[in-house]
Amino acid sequence: MSRLLAVTSILAILALGLEGKTDLSVQQITNSDEHHHFFGYIGHVQNIAWNQSERYILALRTTFQDHLPEGHEPADVVLIDTKNDFKITKVEESRGWNPQQGTMFYWNPKRQEHQFFFNDRDPETGKVFTVLYDKHLKKRIQEYRFEDHPIGNGGVMQGGGYFAGINYARMARLRPVTGYKGAWDWTEDVLHPKDDGIFKVNTDTSAHELLVSFNQMADIIRGKDPHIDHLALFINHTLWNQEGNRLFFFARAGWRGNRDHTRINAPFVVNADGTGLKRLKTFFGGHPEWDYGNRMIGSLNEQQILYDVNRDQVIGHIGNEDIFPKPQGDIALSPKGDWFVNGHKDGATAMNYYTFYQRSTGKWFRSRGFNVGKWFSGDLRQDPSPSWNRSGNQVLVPGIVGDDEPTRQLFVISLN
Numbered sequence: 001m002s003r004l005l006a007v008t009s010i011l012a013i014l015a016l017g018l019e020g021k022t023d024l025s026v027q028q029i030t031n032s033d034e035h036h037h038f039f040g041y042i043g044h045v046q047n048i049a050w051n052q053s054e055r056y057i058l059a060l061r062t063t064f065q066d067h068l069p070e071g072h073e074p075a076d077v078v079l080i081d082t083k084n085d086f087k088i089t090k091v092e093e094s095r096g097w098n099p100q101q102g103t104m105f106y107w108n109p110k111r112q113e114h115q116f117f118f119n120d121r122d123p124e125t126g127k128v129f130t131v132l133y134d135k136h137l138k139k140r141i142q143e144y145r146f147e148d149h150p151i152g153n154g155g156v157m158q159g160g161g162y163f164a165g166i167n168y169a170r171m172a173r174l175r176p177v178t179g180y181k182g183a184w185d186w187t188e189d190v191l192h193p194k195d196d197g198i199f200k201v202n203t204d205t206s207a208h209e210l211l212v213s214f215n216q217m218a219d220i221i222r223g224k225d226p227h228i229d230h231l232a233l234f235i236n237h238t239l240w241n242q243e244g245n246r247l248f249f250f251a252r253a254g255w256r257g258n259r260d261h262t263r264i265n266a267p268f269v270v271n272a273d274g275t276g277l278k279r280l281k282t283f284f285g286g287h288p289e290w291d292y293g294n295r296m297i298g299s300l301n302e303q304q305i306l307y308d309v310n311r312d313q314v315i316g317h318i319g320n321e322d323i324f325p326k327p328q329g330d331i332a333l334s335p336k337g338d339w340f341v342n343g344h345k346d347g348a349t350a351m352n353y354y355t356f357y358q359r360s361t362g363k364w365f366r367s368r369g370f371n372v373g374k375w376f377s378g379d380l381r382q383d384p385s386p387s388w389n390r391s392g393n394q395v396l397v398p399g400i401v402g403d404d405e406p407t408r409q410l411f412v413i414s415l416n
Helices: 003-018 167-173 214-221 225-231
Strands: 024-028 036-038 056-062 075-081 087-094 115-121 126-133 138-144 152-156 162-166 198-200 208-213 234-239 246-253 264-271 285-290 295-298 303-308 313-318 330-333 340-348 351-358 365-368 396-400 405-415
Touching: 003 234, 003 405, 056 087, 087 115, 087 126, 115 152, 126 152, 162 234, 167 234, 198 214, 208 214, 208 264, 214 225, 214 246, 214 264, 234 285, 285 330, 295 313, 351 396
Parallel strands: 036 405
Antiparallel strands: 024 405, 036 056, 056 075, 075 087, 115 126, 126 138, 152 162, 162 198, 198 208, 234 246, 246 264, 285 295, 295 303, 303 313, 330 340, 340 351, 351 365, 396 405
8 A cells, every 4th residue: 555545544534533434333222113212302401311320211102103192192101221132111101292302301310310200191180290200119209280380390400409390281282392282271362471481390399489470571572572462472491500590491482373583582591599580682593502600502603602691692612514514403412511412404315413522622423314204394303302321422312213114213322
């Protein structure tokens, strides 16, 4: 081999590594002709699929993917044993779920080895509630039921102790992909209720309070968007920061029966005690993630940006447009914060792709495509929704498998 050819070969190998064609491996961990398996929501803000020892992965198992579930169609809550050939064991059922967000699984930060949260609803009343399940005891040890305002978990505080409660029945009316179809809603026909919004629930005592109401949000939004008086507000993406003293969320309106220019998509932050409610000046989109301190990661002007919510401005970016061709995709920061993953869809191939970026070195890799099939968009869509393990070297992702009767299955991408 000539010296020039040898150098060219070395450069080619390095290029392959930078583009993600090496140093990543993929393993399919579920497979079935009759059942679909998925974790659901994005693995950001410590929403991790693995338990503390990383032996078990939480997932849902269903028999259909062709319609939104109603209260009479529960999904199986299952544990996947990573030390036993990925054996699947059913431990519970949930009637509070959808294909895009699952049932908002969270391992309890105070008992990450054996306790986890999921949403459910009463089959008779349709009222939504949250469950705390203990796999050692093999039973539900707590149910967070509130008769007058039935809410479900919208995000567990990263250090534990509280979750943000939201009205999934209202979401089902105003943006079906995020809600639980047919659930009981106490706010029907009320645009900006004073008794609904974001609740803060104590996971030890079940004590709860309304942290911020839709009425408060509307009062702030009105100054910039006076047409809020004709639109019903709902909530998406309730994200606790790493320190547990602040919550980010989107207040949204106009997703049904309105054109895009009438939509309201307002980013807010509020302190954990309900003070300091603020609409951020700049909308940064995609599915934002909390970084350290007051910083968030999001998308703006086709860049993956860093945003300081205290200074209320962009303060930097991650990577570039070649590395992140669609920064508005599903994003998640590894538990230690060094690795960052962006999952994006490609319409030309009907695939989800995952880009891994090491912040300390600038090294990056892109995965192979994972089939989306006809579930590219809409209420039944297959989002990228990557979820890190606790060691920060594996990510759980979904994919469509099979041709005649395709099913949703789970894969693990490993950083080697």
